Amino acid sequence: xxxxxFIDPEKCSGCRxxxxxxxxxxxxxCNPTRARIHIVKWETAGLFVPMVCQQCETPLCEAVCPMHAxxxxxxxxxxxxxxxxxxxxxxxxxxxPFGGVNxxxxxxxxxxCDLCGGEPLCVKFCEPQALQYLNxxxxxxxxxxAAAEKFSDLMKRMLALV
Amino acid sequence: MVWKRKIAYINLTTGKIVSKPIPKEVRQLYLGGRGxxxxxxxxxxxxxxxxxxxxxxxxxxxxxxxxxxALGSGRCDIAAKSPITGGVGDSNVGGFFAPELRLxxxxxxxxxxxxxxxxxxxxxxxxxxVRDASNLWGEDTxxxxxxxxxxxxxxxxxxxxxxxxxxxxxxxANVRTGMKNSAGRTGMGCVMGSKNLKAIAARGTNDIEFxxxxxxxxxxxxxxxxxxxxxxxxxxxxxxxxxxxSNTNTTGLIRTRNFQSNRLDEGEDLEPENMDxxxxxxxxxxxxxxHCRHRYVLREGPYAPIFAEGPEYTSLGAFGTMVDCKKMxxxxxxxxxxxxxxxxxxxxxxxxxxxxxxxxxxxxDDKDTxxxxxxxxxxxxxxxxxxxxxxxxxxxxxxxDGFKTAISKIGKDSGYYAIQxxxxxxxxxxxxxxxxxxxxxxxxxxxADHLRSRPAIDLYSLPEELLEEIYGAPVSSDYTxxxxxxxxxxxxxxxxxxxxxxxxxxxxxxxCAVHAPKWEExxxxxxxxxxxxxxxxxxxxxxxxxxxxxxxxxxxxGFSRKDDALPERYFKEPTPTGLPIxxxxxxxxxxxxxxxxxxxxxxGWDENGFPKKETLExxxxxxxxxxxx
Numbered sequence: 001x002x003x004x005x006f007i008d009p010e011k012c013s014g015c016r017x018x019x020x021x022x023x024x025x026x027x028x029x030c031n032p033t034r035a036r037i038h039i040v041k042w043e044t045a046g047l048f049v050p051m052v053c054q055q056c057e058t059p060l061c062e063a064v065c066p067m068h069a070x071x072x073x074x075x076x077x078x079x080x081x082x083x084x085x086x087x088x089x090x091x092x093x094x095x096x097p098f099g100g101v102n103x104x105x106x107x108x109x110x111x112x113c114d115l116c117g118g119e120p121l122c123v124k125f126c127e128p129q130a131l132q133y134l135n136x137x138x139x140x141x142x143x144x145x146a147a148a149e150k151f152s153d154l155m156k157r158m159l160a161l162v
Numbered sequence: 163m164v165w166k167r168k169i170a171y172i173n174l175t176t177g178k179i180v181s182k183p184i185p186k187e188v189r190q191l192y193l194g195g196r197g198x199x200x201x202x203x204x205x206x207x208x209x210x211x212x213x214x215x216x217x218x219x220x221x222x223x224x225x226x227x228x229x230x231x232a233l234g235s236g237r238c239d240i241a242a243k244s245p246i247t248g249g250v251g252d253s254n255v256g257g258f259f260a261p262e263l264r265l266x267x268x269x270x271x272x273x274x275x276x277x278x279x280x281x282x283x284x285x286x287x288x289x290x291x292v293r294d295a296s297n298l299w300g301e302d303t304x305x306x307x308x309x310x311x312x313x314x315x316x317x318x319x320x321x322x323x324x325x326x327x328x329x330x331x332x333x334x335a336n337v338r339t340g341m342k343n344s345a346g347r348t349g350m351g352c353v354m355g356s357k358n359l360k361a362i363a364a365r366g367t368n369d370i371e372f373x374x375x376x377x378x379x380x381x382x383x384x385x386x387x388x389x390x391x392x393x394x395x396x397x398x399x400x401x402x403x404x405x406x407x408s409n410t411n412t413t414g415l416i417r418t419r420n421f422q423s424n425r426l427d428e429g430e431d432l433e434p435e436n437m438d439x440x441x442x443x444x445x446x447x448x449x450x451x452x453h454c455r456h457r458y459v460l461r462e463g464p465y466a467p468i469f470a471e472g473p474e475y476t477s478l479g480a481f482g483t484m485v486d487c488k489k490m491x492x493x494x495x496x497x498x499x500x501x502x503x504x505x506x507x508x509x510x511x512x513x514x515x516x517x518x519x520x521x522x523x524x525x526x527d528d529k530d531t532x533x534x535x536x537x538x539x540x541x542x543x544x545x546x547x548x549x550x551x552x553x554x555x556x557x558x559x560x561x562x563d564g565f566k567t568a569i570s571k572i573g574k575d576s577g578y579y580a581i582q583x584x585x586x587x588x589x590x591x592x593x594x595x596x597x598x599x600x601x602x603x604x605x606x607x608x609x610a611d612h613l614r615s616r617p618a619i620d621l622y623s624l625p626e627e628l629l630e631e632i633y634g635a636p637v638s639s640d641y642t643x644x645x646x647x648x649x650x651x652x653x654x655x656x657x658x659x660x661x662x663x664x665x666x667x668x669x670x671x672x673x674c675a676v677h678a679p680k681w682e683e684x685x686x687x688x689x690x691x692x693x694x695x696x697x698x699x700x701x702x703x704x705x706x707x708x709x710x711x712x713x714x715x716x717x718x719x720g721f722s723r724k725d726d727a728l729p730e731r732y733f734k735e736p737t738p739t740g741l742p743i744x745x746x747x748x749x750x751x752x753x754x755x756x757x758x759x760x761x762x763x764x765x766g767w768d769e770n771g772f773p774k775k776e777t778l779e780x781x782x783x784x785x786x787x788x789x790x791x
Contacts, residue, residue, distance in 0.1 A: 013453035015446035
């Protein structure tokens with residue numbers, strides 16, 4: 001069953017562990033600027049939002065790539081870059097609406113999340129569970145349940161059960 | 163590799179900037195962070211210099227493991243001769259600055275001289291510039307960071323800044339980064355202010371290379387698991403350090419009304435659960451799985467709206483128990499104020515509590531305070547006094563010079579009421595029933611302090627077999643006993659010195675959690691990250707060396723056994739309340755002196771607390787200053 005990298009910014013503590021494990025795993029060094037995931041912060045407002053490739057259903061990166069170098073991995077659903085074909089034109093970076101494609105200034109290559117081949121390391125390290133790797137079918141059920149809890153509290157109060 | 167990274171020497175008087183690699187020998191002896199900073203302090207600050215003059219040197223250092231995705235590896239160590247104690251000045255801060263400095267290519271900064279006008283250091287990928295800061299002068303600690311980021315059109319700049327307190331040379335001004343993180347103790351912000359240095363801004367895109375990246379990743383995951391399996395870390399994830407209050411207040415280990423009682427009655431509103439009313443989530447420092455900082459909002463009341471981070475256990479004491487304010491909201495407002503102005507929470511609260519007791523006793527009156535009524539529990543007085551201190555106005559100006567000067571100016575028996583050691587205020591903990599903690603605050607090289615060597619796990623009454631396994635010799639499990647406690651303090655000193663030098667968080671070693679990473683784990687992390695080999699005994703020796711060079715610095719400044727003392731009240735006034743084991747306790751002078759003797763002999767120091775010749779030789783300190791960097 002297809003899984004999805006699910007982000008819950010409300011739980012993010014801003015620790016940037018995801019950024020450093022991402023580069024340690026892929027580039028064998030620690031360097032957040034070369035990470036495939038990035039925590040966007042509004043520090044003085046206390047807002048942290050992890051941003052990463054959404055592995056879109058209709059990926060613009062794939063559509064604009066003149067070399068057809070971006071293809072979906074059937075196993076994980078991740079959009080992968082074939083570096084044998086990629087010419088580094090960065091169109092994918094320009095068109096991605098989320099900033100999901102990053103430019104590695106060291107190598108000139110474009111980088112994007114490959115879901116670590118189906119076991120995203122950032123998820124394993126994310127203690128507050130702001131990043132989760134979930135079955136596509138259960139994601140919405142979870143969201144619905146969380147939203148429904150608010151109603152359920154309301155119902156309880158209305159019925160004076162608490 | 164990690165140990166190949168650079169140190170930069172910046173002279174603010176001449177504008178000269180030189181950078182050099184850090185030799186491996188220095189790493190082998192001092193690791194990084196606090197260790198190297200303490201070596202630099204001893205070597206670059208000459209004896210008896212004016213702490214606020216151009217000859218004092220400000221040191222900024224990242225830990226050896228800075229950047230690893232575990233144990234809060236983003237700690238930054240800031241040091242100089244302290245304008246509060248006149249001895250070792252050193253403060254450690256989390257947040258995100260240290261990794262950014264390392265990514266920018268530097269591990270240590272040695273800042274000397276004094277700039278003619280306000281400046282800030284701009285550090286970007288191997289380049290360091292001294293830049294004009296006239297538009298930053300007068301701004302608070304939050305705005306300063308925002309303006310630097312705006313001016314550079316780069317949101318990723320991380321900054322160490324001072325607030326108006328540092329600009330006004332308040333002796334206990336701190337250095338801050340982000341919303342919450344503060345290098346609070348020993349007045350490092352005052353030293354920055356004295357150099358006209360408003361901020362240090364770093365931005366880096368270089369790689370941090372580690373020796374065995376794949377194995378390091380696996381082991382970091384294991385480390386995060388190990389710490390998160392402790393009850394302490396899990397509680398901290400939810401309540402932060404506030405969780406300590408529930409335990410210490412119930413037991414009777416908290417100073418209230420300065421030093422008049424050891425428990426706050428009707429202090430329920432300060433219980434950590436009440437943070438639920440204000441918190442919108444937690445935030446963590448770089449590389450931290452625990453995330454112990456509240457992000458909170460005050461939506462109502464006369465001081466709203468406030469968004470801030472904190473408060474710490476320390477804030478509950480400084481603006482709660484010690485000044486007899488019993489509302490969480492008071493603590494939250496005061497926490498925000500000191501952070502905005504860049505004042506050390508603990509020193510500010512300690513001085514205000516002391517002034518309130520002097521006012522109550524009639525040692526100072528309305529004439530001295532310019533009409534400000536220093537009554538217990540008066541939150542408006544508290545806020546006003548914090549503001550006065552930061553701006554050096556009226557009565558606040560007197561307190562802004564710290565305990566030593568304020569005591570001599572007020573005179574009478576004001577000194578008796580001051581809970582300070584070496585001129586620096588102590589945490590709001592009451593150590594009368596706990597000899598190990600009392601020895602810890604007395605001997606701390608940077609003045610009264612709980613983070614130099616506190617054996618906090620002593621309070622858990624752990625089985626003696628376990629204690630012996632940890633400390634290597636018999637230690638009493640009774641926290642009111644004097645038996646074996648010198649050994650505990652000695653062991654913790656070395657562990658914390660190493661923790662501060664590899665740059666990980668003290669909360670993620672044996673501080674409050676027993677089963678947290680320590681020597682063996684540090685040994686392996688250093689191997690995997692830096693490719694350097696140590697045995698446990700060698701790491702402990704590094705800790706010993708760091709603590710001893712701090713001691714040598716203080717000795718050179720004229721400190722001796724008489725300075726490793728407790729406030730007189732600890733020996734004279736018994737605790738009025740608390741659990742039966744805690745009530746009626748004062749420190750026994752003879753037993754305390756015996757404990758101090760034991761402690762010196764464990765270190766290989768003489769009866770005056772000076773390192774013996776053979777100790778210096780054993781640690782390779784006999785040729786200091788050696789100027790390797």
